[in-house]
Amino acid sequence: MTNEHVPESLKAFFTEHPKLALAFSGGTDSSYLLYAALACGVDVRPYYASTQFQPAFELEDARRLCRELGVELTVLPYDVLSHEEVASNPADRCYHCKHALFGQLLKASLADGYHELMDGTNASDDAGDRPGMKALREKGVFSPLRLCGIPKDEIRALSRAAGLFTWDKPAYACLATRVPARVRIDAETLARV
Numbered sequence: 436m437t438n439e440h441v442p443e444s445l446k447a448f449f450t451e452h453p454k455l456a457l458a459f460s461g462g463t464d465s466s467y468l469l470y471a472a473l474a475c476g477v478d479v480r481p482y483y484a485s486t487q488f489q490p491a492f493e494l495e496d497a498r499r500l501c502r503e504l505g506v507e508l509t510v511l512p513y514d515v516l517s518h519e520e521v522a523s524n525p526a527d528r529c530y531h532c533k534h535a536l537f538g539q540l541l542k543a544s545l546a547d548g549y550h551e552l553m554d555g556t557n558a559s560d561d562a563g564d565r566p567g568m569k570a571l572r573e574k575g576v577f578s579p580l581r582l583c584g585i586p587k588d589e590i591r592a593l594s595r596a597a598g599l600f601t602w603d604k605p606a607y608a609c610l611a612t613r614v615p616a617r618v619r620i621d622a623e624t625l626a627r628v
Contacts, residue, residue: 438474440597444583449475456544456552457481461497464555466601467594484536486515488609526616533567537574553577559587
């Protein structure tokens, strides 16, 4: 695997951060980020937080990509609905959910010797429309694609050139986004979604 499909700005980021954990969803952005980190020789470990908010196919895609790239995936089952501030579904639910999830990801990655965590937020993601980004900042999570100014269309093109099956994967929002704010989220509601 060569780094020919990795922009110089991202190569520079990885030179400064040679050992990273990755909050990995199996989507286009985090898949490309995993590929780019490996291509740049980073000691990277992907962590998949498995919650009630993702359909089973997301985990299968994450496993498939890790197999294809030859890297071990760590799956962390997590009951995000055990947090009242998530289950009660306030307008800022995403913030509370990300705060809890990234807290667990950081705890697991630190225990494995990874002191820095990154995620796949890209330059096309609007911070004003994503309350979860506040939680990422508070937890000290790096978003290299965003930091390096790499937008979604470029990530898709780079992923396609690199031969990643995720290059044209549709963006998929978590199931909780389908439940109107202040309508309590439980297993039955998610099953209907």
